[in-house]
Amino acid sequence: MSETDTVDGTDQRVTTTGETSERVREAWSDYEFAGDAKLVVDDLDVYYGDERALQGVSLDVPDESVTALIGPSGCGKSTFLRCLNRMNDRIDSARVEGSVTLDGEEVYSDGVNLVELRKRIGMVFQEPNPxxxxxxxxxxxxxxxxxxxxxxxxxxxxxxxxxxxxxxxxxxxxxxxxxxxxxxxxxxxxxxxLSGGQQQRLCIARALAVDPDVILMDEPASALDPIATAKIEDLIEELAEDYTVVVVTHNMQQAARISDQTAVFLTGGELVEYGDTDQIFENPESQRVEDYITGKFG
Amino acid sequence: MIPVPREEFQRSLEDLRDGVREMGDLVLARVDDGLDALETADDKFARSVVHGDDEVNDRYLALEGDCIDLFALQQPVAGDLRLVAASFKILTDLERVGDLATNFGRYALATEDARHVDVDVVDVGRDARELVADALDAYAAGDAAACREVAARDDDVDALCQAASERVVRDLIEREAGEDPWRTEALMDDVSRLLLTIRDVERVADHGVNVAARTLYAVESDPELVY
Structure with missing residues (x-):
């Protein structure tokens, strides 16, 4: 489904569903949210060696809200998350092109102090790691x-x-x-x-202790039981009153429950649709997103 | 991407669609019987219509349970969600149409000899019935254009019902005063019943429009006809 061809020498890509990349892009480029953008990602490409993990991703993350990133394994959603506070710098083979700004300041400028950056953009991982x-x-x-x-x-x-x-x-x-x-x-x-759920909340508390602006979470509840998960989900919603939260999750119902906006990545590192969470789950514009979230393709 | 169809779930959705369509056919048959009872004023037949609503109600409750199971167990989203949500609402409309068919049986039972020759409410009823049938076809086929066409026809049924009501009232007013008091009582009963019949016919069509509106939502996520 993600196979692409070049048509007439233009860079318009056609998928086997008949969607052009322009149409796909249009599905979310008009997305306007209330409030200001905290993070602005523009035309982000990421390579691990020769392999492209993200292709031309542009996406604005609104301030004081929860943004969910969903998609099948290997679609690049965790790679995208790690780009936001330059965690990919730690991977030798990773190469990042494009722009990420936090409150208008370029995250990928040479002079950026990574310690300060990660203080402002904290991260919580899948396994609690106190x-x-x-x-x-x-x-x-x-x-x-x-x-x-x-x-x-x-x-x-x-x-x-x-x-x-x-x-x-x-x-x-x-x-x-x-x-x-x-x-x-x-x-x-x-x-x-502490229990796993308590450890994860401690890790969130630890991230809050340095007074961040943004909290990135990579599958924060996937190792937890339903009650501990519910507590983390409640917490995420509360945190969005003061912080900008970006969550990667495999659990689509979790994304639907906790997020204000949802970005759907599909295989090949392509952002296929981005919009209000209720719109994505009730009426996605992209057929590929519909097929993915309804479980027809994965 | 690798196709990973949720076969069981997709089959459940098709079963739901088929079940709603079958319940719709049952309800349409009940409307036909109700209208026939009105036309023939056959007491025995009318009584069978009045007591024949149980099958519709049973079907309604079973399908409603199926929808709740799908919501709880499969957590449908996007087009699947809209289909289940629309079906859930459409079931209620169909059940109500079944109730209105029962009303037709009751009106037929109570009809005296003094029927109004000028007003053929049964004909209008058949128009309303066709509207429901076409809405159900649109639902089964997921046909958005047919939904809009069905909704547009509701105005015609409304106009016919309005004209029929006016005729009944005008006829009442134009009758000469001083008739036999017993006849006046019977006339009042007949007129009231006729006006109720016309109102119920109009409601049958309204429920047909609701079926079309929910179907349009399911197909195109367009709430245009819902409001």
């Missing part, structure tokens, strides 16, 4: 690293002890991640003793 430290230290580790908290001996000697600030921060972000009531009496316990 540090093998106390619950409290999991939260305060990032701010300490960034120099926003100082609670060491030297700080105390110098009269700059942020212990009170640390306590306030730990409580604030654990409350924000809907975990405080479950862990407030055991903040010094090892985080690895």
């Amino acid at each position: 540090f093998p430290k106390s619950i409290r230290d999991n939260i305060s580790y990032g701010p300490r690293k960034h120099g926003d908290l100082d609670t060491g001996l030297l700080a105390r000697l110098l009269g700059r002890d942020d212990t009170d600030d640390e306590e306030a921060l730990v409580e604030r972000v654990l409350r924000r991640a809907a975990l405080w009531d479950e862990v407030k009496d055991r903040l010094d316990d090892n985080a690895l003793g």
